[in-house]
Amino acid sequence: MTDLHIQAQADWFDRVAAAEKMMPLVSKLYRERNVVTSIHGRRLINRSAIEVIKAHRAARRNHGQELQLELSTAILEALSNLSIETASVDIATLAHLYQQEPEGTDLATFIKEQLKEVGPSDGSQNIANVVLYGFGRIGRLLARIMIEQASTGPGLRLRAIVVRKNGDNDLEKRASLLRRDSVHGPFNGTIKVDKENNTILANGTLIQIIYSNDPTSVDYTEYGIDDAIVVDNTGRWRDEAGLGQHLQAKGVKRVLLTAPGKGSIPNIVFGINHQGITDEDTILSAASCTTNGITPVLAALDRKYGVKHGHVETVHSFTNDQNLIDNFHKGERRGRAATLNMVLTETGAAKAVAKALPQFAGKLTGNAIRVPTPDVSMAVLNLELEQEVTKEDLNDYLRNVSLHSNLRQQVDFVDSPDVVSTDFVGNDRAGVVDGLATIATGNRIVLYVWYDNEYGYSKQVVRTIEHIGGVHPLVVPVRRDVVEV
Structure with a gap:
């Protein structure tokens, strides 16, 4: 022995x-x-x-x-x-x-x-400058991801963060929130604060902190920032009039909203409709975490089996727009204590799918239940297909999609008997199919899709920023034995 x-x-x-x-x-x-x-x-x-x-x-x-x-x-x-x-x-x-x-x-x-699809290096460096407007839950995760992914070669450069000043110790507080996170753990690296120059140095990424209440008044060129992609994660504006204010600032090229856009603003789910972005699309939306979580799975199902109609029920972690204890709230039910109750509320995710996949218009209904967990949500897809399928065939197909299709960055698959929500904290896919929970009876199926509504969504946002900045890495090798979704 x-x-x-x-x-x-x-x-x-x-x-x-x-x-x-x-x-x-x-x-x-x-x-x-x-x-x-x-x-x-x-x-x-x-x-x-x-x-x-x-x-x-x-x-x-x-x-x-x-x-x-x-x-x-x-x-x-x-x-x-x-x-x-x-x-x-x-x-x-x-x-x-x-x-x-x-x-x-x-x-x-x-x-x-x-790797023949990957072009040889021509010696130039394609760099996309990024400004975060707001520094809340999504803003800080976007910062963490871009800092982690920073390189000396081509890619995204986080140049600045714009916030409203909240006291003399605002800079230290912002840095502290970046350094420590109750859900996602400590920042992986070192952070230094320069109060004199209003900067945060994180793992070699020098971030300018700009204090402003008016997006039109910021001159980014004063900080050496040109052709910037401004990522608005405040949720303050969701229409063209509000978000268009960013385009009035010097040094801004495009605006990306980290929430569903209103009106004619294109709602982008990376992997599904990002290729349709044109040079004229200066204001874009990255849709919602739930829309990103379910749309790739729905696209895969529709491509293989056809989806007649269905219902989406999201079991969603509470968010910052709810009350911690019972108090007034303009939304129905959201005024009740988020950490003590399951709160039935509405979701626009089912309808929003059609903005990325027009063939789903009128096919889906949806509701949401907010639950007392701080992160990771689940979407239950109850669907009627155009053809019959067994649980085994359905799971085999979705596992294959997660490994070998053009949606392998968006869709993950798990068949472990003991996984629970905390196991998906930090998962970087838009959605994770829980294979053991799959139900298939004839042409009726029920799928359970986990998603980290903070980190997984933020990764989708970063992929979208990379695409509009022209620096998204080509995913290789390209599998030619798998049908594109």
Whole structure:
């Protein structure tokens, strides 16, 4: 038994050493060329050796076997020798495809062929300047994500945050809220405050804090900011007249709202209708967290089976617009204590799906139940399809969508018997299908879709910012054996 113990421990530390060997390769690809490496959506940048090992171990749920660290290292080395930039590369998919090749196939040649859609670096750096207007729950998560994803190569640059000043210690308070989060944990890095220059330095990202009550009066060019994408996460304005005020400020090119837009403002769900954005679309909406959570799954279902009609019930964590204890609120029921009650309320998400998927107009109804949890929500999709399907076939299809389709950044799939809401805090997909809960009877189905209504939504917002800024990484390898959704 002692020998077995010694051998097991030696094997473990050999794996740790192999994982540590990967880290410099992962970091250099990202920092210098904006090449994001992942294992079935689990990003490898800024991960510990144990987290890398866990990601390799988890790959067995997708392809039936654990991904070997040595093969991943060889793939990373091959990527390092290619002249590519701005790409999201799934190491696990590359490994799986390579293992299906004839024995003796040259790995470097194979990798080059799989990544032929990624153009070579031309030496230039495409950079998109971002300004956060407001610094609430979504604003701070957007900041965390952009800081974590910052690189010396092409990509997003968080340049400034605009807020109303709330006292002499406002800057320190803002920095403290970025540093500590009751739901998402501590900030991963270092934060320094410069009161004299009103800046926050977070992991090398220098963020200018601008105090203003009027979006039209800010001159961003004074801070060296041009052609900025202003992300309004205040919720104060949702129509063209209000959001258009940002465009009157010097240095602003586009405005993105982190809430459903009103009127003719395009509501964008990344992965579904982002390709329809034109240069004339200067004011955009990233829709709602629920719309982002359900629309990709609905698109996949409609593409395969056809959706006649259905009902969406969202079980949603309470939000800041509710009262902590009973008090007056202009909305019905929302005045009752959020942390003590399930609160039945309305949601526009079912109707909003049609803004991204016009074929769903008039097909969906919806309601919402706010519950006493601070984050992570669930959408229950009760649908009638145009054809019959079994639970097994439906789950196999949605698992395939989560791994190999053009929606693999939006849709995740889980079939664990013990998952609960807190297990999805920090999940970066728009929605996660709970396969064990799936119900299918003839052409009637019920799907349960988890989503982190804060972090998962914020990742969708960042993807949209990257797209309109021209810096969203191309997702490769492109699977040609899977039908595009």
